[in-house]
Amino acid sequence: MNISALQKERAKYQPKVPKSLTGAVKLVEGAKTESVADQAEIAKLFPNTYGMPLISFEAGEVKKDRQPLNVGVILSGGQAPGGHNVISGIFDGIKKLNPESKLYGFLGGPGGLVDHKYIELTADIIDDYRNTGGFDIIGSGRTKLEEDWQYDKGLEIAKDLDLNSLVIIGGDDSNTNACVLAEYYAAKGEKLQVIGCPKTIDGDLKNEMIETSFGFDTATKVYSELIGNIQRDANSAKKYWHFIKLMGRSASHIGLECALKTQPNITLISEEVEEKQQTLDEVVTYMAEIVAKRAENGDNFGVALIPEGLIEFIPEMKILISELNDLLAEGTDSEKEFKHLKKSHRVEWVSEHITPDSAKVLLSLPTGIANQLMLDRDPHGNVQVSLIETEKLLGEMVDTKLAEMKEAGQYVGKFGTQYHFFGYEGRCAAPSNFDADYCYSLGYTASVLISDGLTGYMASVRNTTAPADDWIAGGVPVTMMMNMEKRHGHMKPVIQKALVELDGAPYKYFKSKRGEWAYNTCFIYPGPIQYFGPTEVCDVTTETLKLEQAK
Incomplete structure (x- = not known):
């Protein structure tokens, strides 16, 4: 490899x-758990993996003659x-x-499991990818696992490879899939x-037991470096307003x-x-x-x-999107009728099949955004908001308001x-020291959970503002994080x-400072991630x- x-x-x-991962590990059961909401429904859907205890690690005795493990990732x-x-x-x-023990990587995401595409990950391969960004070691994908077949x-290839x-x-969503798989195999009495x-x-997979999702630290540092560079440019040229859309x-x-790191003039919090039930016009007025x-003050x-x-998150838009999701839910008669319409007739047809208030909002939008809301959805049935140029929409509306x-x-x-728009720039960056440490600990924690025969758990590493020695490793049942939500027009169990x-x-501190940051130039320039x-x-x-942890 050229590196x-x-x-x-x-x-x-x-x-x-963490210290608990440096030697032999003993698993300790904690309190029994229940889902964050909809307990009866979740318990009924996951009878074999619901209510399991929290798991923590302690120093234990070395167990001899451990059987090799075959693991797929x-x-x-x-x-x-x-x-x-x-993975390392x-x-x-x-x-x-x-x-x-052997580790197999399924290629291209969940689809690799279904299509039986995999490689054995050997030491030579692993060593080329330690502490690097990206997912290119085996690739990723967005295939949604939701059918018994x-x-x-997946079970076929697991048996062929003798996977534990x-x-x-x-x-x-991916960990919801993991929970469904765990329940399915447990119900069939399979060892997998x-x-x-x-x-x-995005940072939205977090709770009491999962303090942060990995990648959030590195990505926000990358974006903050770029924002800081732009702020310095703005403060130098003194003639542009930079509207920056951030992934999430x-x-x-x-x-x-990123706002806490860089102190920009305006940060919208969805x-x-x-x-506050703000309308689009109220958001634009605030910015203007x-x-x-x-x-x-002469600061243009x-x-x-x-x-x-x-x-x-804008209420009138949220209601519109909800109505569109119901109207165009996969497999419905209205969705089939919609697909047979000429593109030029679709906005008018949809406006006649939703409430008058939502129709008014839809018809007020630029054609491109209206079509985006109606046509493009990800595999989970969500509008692909990353394709909506919200920053330009707001910039143009602020310009009109200022006039x-x-x-x-x-x-x-x-x-x-x-x-x-900063998104892909941060997704495959070389991980910060924090993410390098945190991710390695998560992977090692997963291996310990596997070795004790657990299923339906998520690896958990907590106390992460302390030195890594003092981090607390363990496992949390995925069902503990779940609730029922409407997806594709149907109620589904998903991680909240x-x-x-x-x-x-974090928000309270930001709120106390944003007025000062708005009218004065208080920019911070974080610079690039430092590794040494x-x-x-x-x-x-x-x-x-x-x-969050007051440190």
């Missing part, structure tokens, strides 16, 4: 791990920095238990275990973390917009008033951060815009997404975690 100087040095890095969904270290941790963990095809366990590395690992740069379709964790106020420049999923304000004598400045908590410490140097620079975690 850079940085890759050569990073290959030498030895991830730090799947990378599912979008990429996130650190995935290769999760699994590999080292099972090899330590027995050098004859898919589960059975599958480890699914993914976000909330299923373990999950919490991945998503269902929550504003990325935007909030969850706040929803709670900050632009006008800065212009009074600034930076605004916009969460990718904002559109879905009205200027005519009324309420604005005297100049307004020029530059647009950016964690949105920004408006009564949480003082621990307070290289091993620092997110502002979100520090505020």
Whole structure:
């Protein structure tokens, strides 16, 4: 492989791990668990994996004559920095238990399991990918496992390879799949275990036992470096407003973390917009008033951060999207009729089949955005909001609002815009020291859960603002995180997404400062991720975690 100087040095890095993972491990059962909501429904759907106890690790005695483990691993969904270290941790963990253990990687995501496409991951392969970004060791995919025949095809290859366990590395939907698989195999009396690992740069897979999803630390550091660079450019040229859309379709964790790191003039928090029941016009007015106020001081420049999923949190838009999802649910008569319409007739047809208020909103949107809402959905039935150019929509609407304000004598400045979308730039970056350590620990934790025969669990590593020695490793039943939600027009069990908590410490701190950041130029320039140097620079975690844990 042709590798850079940085890759050569990073290959030498030895991830730090909790003390409990450095020697023999004993599993300790904690309290029995229940789902976060809809307990009766979840318990009925998962009779074999519901109510299992929390698991923590303690130092134990070395067990001799451990049988080798054969483990399959799947990378599912979008990429996130650190995935290769999760795999490295699994590999080292099972090899330590027995050098004859084998790790198989299914190619291209869950589809590789169904199609029986895999490779054995040997030490030579693993060593080329330690501490690197990306998912290219085996690739990823978004195939949704939801049919019995898919589960059975997975079982076929698992039996052929004599697998003890599958480890699914993914976000909330992927780990929901892991939970369904675990229940299915347990119900059939099959030995195949299923373990999950919490991945998503969006940061919305978190709870009491999962403090952060891996990749969030690295991705927000990458975006914050870019935002800081743009802020410095804006402060130098003093003639542009930069509207920056940030990845994160269902929550504003990325935007909030980047705001705490860089202190831009405007940061929209989708969850706040929803709670205040703000209309699109009210959001635009808020932004325009900050632009006008800065212009009074001669500052015709600034930076605004916009969460990718904002559109879905504006109440009038959320209602519209919900009605569209019901109307165009897969397999319905209305969906079939819609598909046979000419594209030029679809907006009008849809507007006649939804409520008058939603029809008014739909007809007010640019044609491109209206078509996006109606046509493009991901495999989970969600509108692909990343394809909606929300930053340009808001920029154009702010420009129109400012023109009205200027005519009324309420604005005297100049307004020029530059647009950016930061998403893919952060998904495959070389993991920060935190993510390199955290991911390796998650993978090693998964190997310990497998070795004790557990299924339906997610690897958990907590106390992550402390030095890695003091991190707490263990396992949490996936059913503990689940609730019932409407998907494709039907109620489904899914892991509950964690949105920004408006009564949480990170948001409260941001709220106390945003007025100062809006009207003054308080930019912070974080610079690139540092891998070598003082621990307070290289091993620092997110502002979100520090505020949540008051450290």
